Amino acid sequence: MTTLLLSHETFADHAPPEGHPERPDRIRVVNALLEGDEFGELKREQAQIGNRADVLRAHPEEYVEMIEQASPEEGLVQLDGDTYMGPDSLKVTMRGIGAMTRAVDEVVAGNVHNAFCAVRPPGHHAEKVKPMGFCIYNIVAIAAHYARAHHGLERVAVVDFDVHHGNGTQDIFWQTRDLMYASTHQMPLFPGTGATNETGVGNIHNAPLSSGADGDDFKQAFNSTVFPALDDFRPDILLVSAGFDAHRNDPLASVNLIEEDFGWVTLKLMDYADKYCDGRLVSVLEGGYDLDGLTVSVSAHVKALMQA
DSSP: OOEEEEEOGGGGGOOOSTTOSSOTHHHHHHHHHHTSGGGTTOEEEEOOOOOHHHHTTTSOHHHHHHHHHHOOSSSOEEEETTEEEOTTHHHHHHHHHHHHHHHHHHHHHTSSSEEEEOOSSOOTTOBTTBOBTTBSSOHHHHHHHHHHHHHOOOOEEEEEOOSSOOHHHHHHHTTOTTEEEEEEEESSOTTOOOOTTOOTTTTEEEEEEOTTOOHHHHHHHIIIIIHHHHHHHOOSEEEEEEOOTTBTTOTTOOOOBOHHHHHHHHHHHHHHHHHHSTTOEEEEEOOOOSHHHHHHHHHHHHHHHTTO
16 A cells, blocks of 8 residues: 655746745646655656536535636636736646546555655645635645545544635534534634634634744644644545644744654544544645745655655
């Protein structure tokens, strides 16, 4: 058994304005890293375009139509204060969805033990009817609904360690008991959600971190909140919103994790996937805006996945 890597060179074709932190170089450095000899044992596939029907399980028709109509033939369209679409953005986002649904298929079939989807733009800020925070569609939430609809996996957990709270995933999961969302994130920080009293129907578990938090604080948040929630929920598959902007070098936050912290949490989540999910774990790239910090953190994350 091995780790599946799904990516595509066209993830660089989504091009926000010059100087935007969610820039094409993010995926270029990740893909260049993962071409290295130390990752030679990865099983590799080119991500394919996802299906509109899969999007509609997480976002209503009117929202999908709004996004499709907003997609420009040239130039840039601004969807909110920091979320943009260019001529290739919708296709790129749909390719990210295709990566995740394919990864779910392969992990559930037992063809691979786990998977990492190196995609952009990220998705976890996209709410049911609202794009925001660089995100157009909520890729991880779409994959969660896909796992239920296509594979009968009733209980799906998403664990999110991006430094920004995944308000979109929380919003989409809010009233569905068989979809669990657990997050560590800096607070206060964009988008302003993620307090401990935001619990949905008992399926939402937030563990906010203070500015300046370090690896010990991160581990405590997981040990006190996220891992007990997974023990109570007992998921059939575990999806990971893998944002690496909690790295100490990242310019958009002030949490002081190092790459070894991401390796630690990956191994622990794999243990929980082994315990409850027959090892089924799929990870998707979310944030991470310092290129060096992103590179070393993705390296630690994928090397841990490869230990399965």
